Amino acid sequence: MKKVKETREEKMSRIQEKLLSSTKEIFESEKYAEYITTMAKFPHYSINNCILIASQCPTASLVCGYKKWQTDFNRTVNKNEHGIMIIAPVKYKADVEEPIFDENAHPVLDENGNQKKEKVQREFQGFRPAYVFDLQQTSGDPIPTLATLLDASVDDFETLKELVIKVCPVPVEFSADTGSANGYYSPSEQKIVIKEGMPELQTIKTMIHECAHARLGHGGEDDKWDRQTKEVQAESVAYWVSSMLNLDTSDYSFGYIAGWSKDKEVSELKENLELIKNTADEMSLIIEEELLKRKEEVQVTEENTSARRKSR
Known part of the structure; x- marks a missing residue:
């Protein structure tokens, strides 16, 4: 029996x-x-400290203090690393003079009719600069991750890389200097930077x-x-587009999504499903049409070459 070809909409639904379903399964795993x-x-960290961290180290992923890296994660900060400054709360005590009141909340006066005062010690909260370090600035025991690096090769890798760049609204660069991240999008500089040397599928x-x-x-x-939602x-979108191109990124994508979601219902995914689907559909359609166009051009070239050979 001839297999019925899956329509694009059926593939999108699948x-x-x-x-x-697969992202939710991650939450049940050891x-x-x-x-x-x-x-x-x-x-x-507070929103203000998050802004401070991002402004100083855009590729920061996991940050904490110098000693905490050692005691909690068995990692040490590498030599010559510069800390990321944040503002930390600090409590201190000070003696202050306060007016005295009786049990009826009336001022207690001295012989001259002035309200009496007494010295009391009070606790206050202030702020001071503190320094934290990102994962990329440390060495030691590995940090558990839900995402597994994709090490597969990709057919027509260079062509596909070129087409993904084509659907990106900003320039794409490749660099060894992306910190602990595989890549990042910089809205302020309007560019995408991808770590060079990664396996083809991961790239x-x-x-x-990042294009998404x-x-x-x-x-x-x-x-x-x-x-988290972003x-x-x-x-x-990355998983969806990859799947439409018959590339399997599930080993990385499901764990990554689960790791960023705030709850086991993956509410960020459900609430934004239509936006994700539309974005993935637009991106994959452009790439698919360009791949088909190039395939047809190659086929025409081969047919013309074959016809010329026969006419000789």
Whole structure:
């Protein structure tokens, strides 16, 4: 019996179903339990400190203090590393003079009719500069991760890389200096930087992820999402586009999405599913049409070459 060819819409629906179900399965794994136990040890920073960290080290992923890296994670800060400055709360005590009142809240006066005062010690909270270090600035025991590096090769890798760049709204660069990240999108510099030397499938997947950030307007004036939502959106688009191109990034994408989601229902994914789907559809359609066009051009060239040979 002849197999019925899957339509584009059917393929999109199948990818959507797998994206939702497979990501939720991660939460039941032992790997997730180990991961979340480790992540719980990292401190949570205020929004102002997050801005300070991002402004000084855009590629920062996991940060904490010098001693905490040693005691909690068995890692040490590398020599000659410069700390990332944040503002830390500090409590201090000081003696102050306060007016005295009786049990009826009336001022207690001295013989001259002036309100009496007494010295008391009070605790105050102030702020001081403190320094933290990112994972890329340390060495030691590995940090658990839910995402597995993709090491597969990709057919027509250079062509596909060129086409992904084509759908990116900003320039794409390749560099060895991306910190602990596989790549990043800089809204302020309007560019994408991808770590060079990665395996082919990881390179393509990372390119699509960063391109999704740019196409979704992350970091722009109208950006209304928190970091978790932005990462879930970008990686969901990356998985979706890759799947439409028959590239399997599930070993990386499902764990990555689960790691960024705030709850086991993956609400960031569900609430933004239509946006993710539309973005993935637009990107994959452009790439697919260009691949088909180039395939047809190659076929025409081969047919012309064959016809010339026969006419000799």
